[in-house]
Amino acid sequence: MRPPRIIYVGGVYHIIARCNNREYFFKKDEDFDLYLKILGKARKKYNVSIHAFCLTNNHVHLIIGTPHNKNLSLFMQYAQGHFARAYNKKYNKMGSFWSGRYKSTVIESEEYYMNCLMYIELNMVRNVAKKHPKYWKYSSYSQHAEGKGIFQIDYHHQYMLLGKSSMERQKKYENIMNLKIKEKGLLQKQTHMFQVAICGSQQFIEDIINKYTNHSYYKSNRLFTSNGLYRGKVDSS
Helix, strand or coil: CCCCCCCCCCEEEEEEEEEHHHCCCCCCHHHHHHHHHHHHHHHHHHCCEEEEEEECCCEEEEEEEECCCCCHHHHHHHHHHHHHHHHHHHHCCCCCCECCCCEEEEECCCHHHHHHHHHHHCHHHHCCCCCCHHHCCCECHHHHHHCCCCCCCCCCHHHHCCCCCHHHHHHHHHHHHHHHHHHCHHHCCCHHHCCECEECCHHHHHHHHHHHCCHHHHHCCCEECCCCCCEECECCC
16 A cells, blocks of 8 residues: 655655666656756746756656645656656657656755755765766756756755855865765665655654644554664655
8 A cells, every 4th residue: 555645835855756667768968958847847837846856867866845835746747747758759659657656755854854965966976877976967966066057956945054155055065975975874775765755853753744644554654764763654655
């Protein structure tokens, strides 16, 4: 049984969408560019925030915010559906582009948000495709660390707290990312970041469950990790 999605006004979500059979459907720059173009249209149509992204050849990571509404599902349906149709038409393909439903995890701010942000921007480094996230243009790293990029993101307030000026924030973010790479912690697969419905402190998880979910369902389907920091429902797909 699939758990119901947790969507509420003010939520922030880590999204993962995989290509069907994990095939490498994103082959050319123009494929990535088209996906970002459609994401931008979906953002404008449904008034959501795109805080971060990392696109790979067979899956995409997004951090999406719903500050004004609960339009996450509509936003994703538009983006995924329009891109799949455009892609299949371009390559004269039939069948599914995406592998079922996308995964969504509610993220708490502060350390949980920043860890998730850097985790997804390190995706291509973790997969040994690139030595540093600055060498992969289809992620939001260049905007966070250099103030430039191919897609305009919506800076999350937690990132804005890194400094008073854009230059100060960029430099601090770059330094933190370099430290994370050196420590290698975020270069390991962090299953608690995408196999749970909620990622955050115990108090945050309990608050979200009590306010926005079927309380008994999530109470009986929790995941406790060994360090005790993350709890939630297994498999939020």
